Amino acid sequence: MKKITFKSIKKLIANNLVTVLFLVICGFGIPLSGYSANFLISGIIVRISRNSFLILSLLIPIMAGMGLNFGMVLGAMAGQIGLIFVTDWNIVGIPAMVLAIIISIPISILLGQLCGRILNKAKGREMVTAYILGFFMNGVYQLVVLYGMGSIIPIKNTSLVLPRGYGIRNTVNLIGIRQSLDSIFNLSIFGIKIPLMTFIVIGVVCVFIVWFRKTKLGQDMRAVGQDMDVAAAAGIQVEHTRIVSIVISTVVAGIGMIIYLQNIGTLNTYNSHTQIGMFSVAAILVGGASVSKANIGNVFLGVILFHLMFIVSPMAGKNLIGQAQLGEYFRVFVSYGVITMSLVLYEMRKKRENLVNAEKLKDDQGDSNEN
Amino acid sequence: MENIKLADKIKSFAHDFGWPRIIIALFLLSLFIMAPFVGVNINTSLSDTFNRFGMNCIMVLAMVPMIHSGCGLNFGLPLGIIAGLLGATLSLEFNFVGGQSFLMAMAFATPFAVLFGWAYGKLLNRVKGGEMMIATYVGFSSVAFMCMMWLLLPFTNPTMVWGYTGKGLRTTISTEGYYLHVLNDFLAIRIGEHFVFPTGMVLFFAVFALGIWAFLHSKKGTAMTAVGSNSVFARASGIDIDKTRILSVILSTWLGAMGILVYQQSFGFIQLYMGPFFMALPAVSAILIGGASVNKASITNVIVGTFLFQGILTMTPSVMNSVIQTDMSEVIRIVVSNGMILYALTRKTEATR
Numbered sequence: 001m002k003k004i005t006f007k008s009i010k011k012l013i014a015n016n017l018v019t020v021l022f023l024v025i026c027g028f029g030i031p032l033s034g035y036s037a038n039f040l041i042s043g044i045i046v047r048i049s050r051n052s053f054l055i056l057s058l059l060i061p062i063m064a065g066m067g068l069n070f071g072m073v074l075g076a077m078a079g080q081i082g083l084i085f086v087t088d089w090n091i092v093g094i095p096a097m098v099l100a101i102i103i104s105i106p107i108s109i110l111l112g113q114l115c116g117r118i119l120n121k122a123k124g125r126e127m128v129t130a131y132i133l134g135f136f137m138n139g140v141y142q143l144v145v146l147y148g149m150g151s152i153i154p155i156k157n158t159s160l161v162l163p164r165g166y167g168i169r170n171t172v173n174l175i176g177i178r179q180s181l182d183s184i185f186n187l188s189i190f191g192i193k194i195p196l197m198t199f200i201v202i203g204v205v206c207v208f209i210v211w212f213r214k215t216k217l218g219q220d221m222r223a224v225g226q227d228m229d230v231a232a233a234a235g236i237q238v239e240h241t242r243i244v245s246i247v248i249s250t251v252v253a254g255i256g257m258i259i260y261l262q263n264i265g266t267l268n269t270y271n272s273h274t275q276i277g278m279f280s281v282a283a284i285l286v287g288g289a290s291v292s293k294a295n296i297g298n299v300f301l302g303v304i305l306f307h308l309m310f311i312v313s314p315m316a317g318k319n320l321i322g323q324a325q326l327g328e329y330f331r332v333f334v335s336y337g338v339i340t341m342s343l344v345l346y347e348m349r350k351k352r353e354n355l356v357n358a359e360k361l362k363d364d365q366g367d368s369n370e371n
Numbered sequence: 372m373e374n375i376k377l378a379d380k381i382k383s384f385a386h387d388f389g390w391p392r393i394i395i396a397l398f399l400l401s402l403f404i405m406a407p408f409v410g411v412n413i414n415t416s417l418s419d420t421f422n423r424f425g426m427n428c429i430m431v432l433a434m435v436p437m438i439h440s441g442c443g444l445n446f447g448l449p450l451g452i453i454a455g456l457l458g459a460t461l462s463l464e465f466n467f468v469g470g471q472s473f474l475m476a477m478a479f480a481t482p483f484a485v486l487f488g489w490a491y492g493k494l495l496n497r498v499k500g501g502e503m504m505i506a507t508y509v510g511f512s513s514v515a516f517m518c519m520m521w522l523l524l525p526f527t528n529p530t531m532v533w534g535y536t537g538k539g540l541r542t543t544i545s546t547e548g549y550y551l552h553v554l555n556d557f558l559a560i561r562i563g564e565h566f567v568f569p570t571g572m573v574l575f576f577a578v579f580a581l582g583i584w585a586f587l588h589s590k591k592g593t594a595m596t597a598v599g600s601n602s603v604f605a606r607a608s609g610i611d612i613d614k615t616r617i618l619s620v621i622l623s624t625w626l627g628a629m630g631i632l633v634y635q636q637s638f639g640f641i642q643l644y645m646g647p648f649f650m651a652l653p654a655v656s657a658i659l660i661g662g663a664s665v666n667k668a669s670i671t672n673v674i675v676g677t678f679l680f681q682g683i684l685t686m687t688p689s690v691m692n693s694v695i696q697t698d699m700s701e702v703i704r705i706v707v708s709n710g711m712i713l714y715a716l717t718r719k720t721e722a723t724r
Contacts, residue, residue, distance in 0.1 A: 147699065336511040
């Protein structure tokens, strides 16, 4: 009896190696940093409200078997374009956010369509393709924002435009919509501010995803994710379903980016979106997701653990070695290391399962031959 | 009749060569034609192009072994670059000077490259089919890991460490007094006022290219190609697939290390920390522009690709600047290089490997 429990614990750890590793890192890092519990909890709550929406956008492509959607940066770009326009039109508060979302959605749909179509041509290596597509579209984004805006696309507000007369400045101050969503309903417990409205919005998306899984389309996506050939034989339009999953993901990412930026309050026109993909992917993996399996629980556990590490590591590095810089490099290393490790573990597990299945098939055939 | 044949020939050539490459080649050609009319000195441009070609081509060459053995595009090139950086910093630390420092950097870098390549190859063998994504992240995480190491490793040479604390390496270290331009100036041919042909650097590349070419035609090299093109067939003929793949990864990593040393001696600086982070992408797109695909590459692809890619990088800023008074070269670089990688990744014929 005891042996079994030990084995099951070992299996639990082996299946959640990344999460366990993170618990260990945070376990060492928190006392080293010397931050108070109050500070850490309020920091984490801010980051949950800021990042979860973005990370939720990764769930649907995973369901459709397309891996981690590094193409979510396309949605982030669409969201940023929406924000640039509303800032230019001097609209403030919630109407500005809603308008930014309305502007971002058609752009997201367009970009999602493009991404989906390209990924359909690169089946089996969606992740690396989406990743490179992110870089490629970053070039196009720069072309539009740095050269197109103010020259072809009219921008009235001169404080947005570079001194040379066209192109958006490196930083856009989002003072008009800064924390407009976060400050609608504020709950304060033990001095920790909780932006209730943001959490309600995040809750709505979670409900949407749970509901979506049960719809016909959601079921189709899961079938496609399991096996494309079988799904096609069952009469599901595989390619179309895959495109839809990417489009939904891109739209959610676009809205998520707007929520993210309204919390931060400034837009780094040419940098904000580049890191988003990597951080979101790392967070969901830390939460225990894999390339082929993820749920809402993974998102929230991931946000908490990943950002806990993010908050404590510079201070922990400073107290340990005397250099905060070391802690900052450490967290970059951990972000990339986590993704590497999860991808390697996933591929190895897949290989092992294939081997087991092949052995089983061989045994079965051997049995039938003997009979 | 003749005409139709010719048209067919052109069509099939275009199909084989790929439209993106033709467009890029024509674009470069038009840049060169436009250059004199907008007041850009063509000799300087050509000289720069050759110089950049020499700087980058060994790193592009580093793609070849892994493509041959079926490991895909080596997005993990930063790992090799790190081996090169370790060699460079060690050589400077032991105060070798001049040409000697370059040779010693190569010597120091080699064991690291072999070790890293071996481990990296072992890892890639366990993740067959998902190599490229994992390679990308192996590159990234190794760069991030080395960021910490550059801070912590006990280097003492005052030209390399931060002045005020006396420890931790600087972000950029000058190679002046060490191996700056040792290859560039070797037998360099100066024609006119503006044109210098970096003979030493090109010769150095030629030696490497010849070496790789000879290797690919040796028994081991043929085995490598066999593993890449048909692993079932390779196994049937008694080739140890895993070993061959590891060998190819070691070779790629080592070439990456040598490549960055050549780059530094011309560029003049050793770039540490996040420096090697995005260095894989230009090398990958260069070989793809040269006509390689995810599972096929030759030395010719390397030469053509590096020349075209670096040519565009040199020509666009100067020509574009004069034509439209804006520097769009960065955007063009991003779109061209990543567009090329996307094109290669989405080819239907190659997707079913």
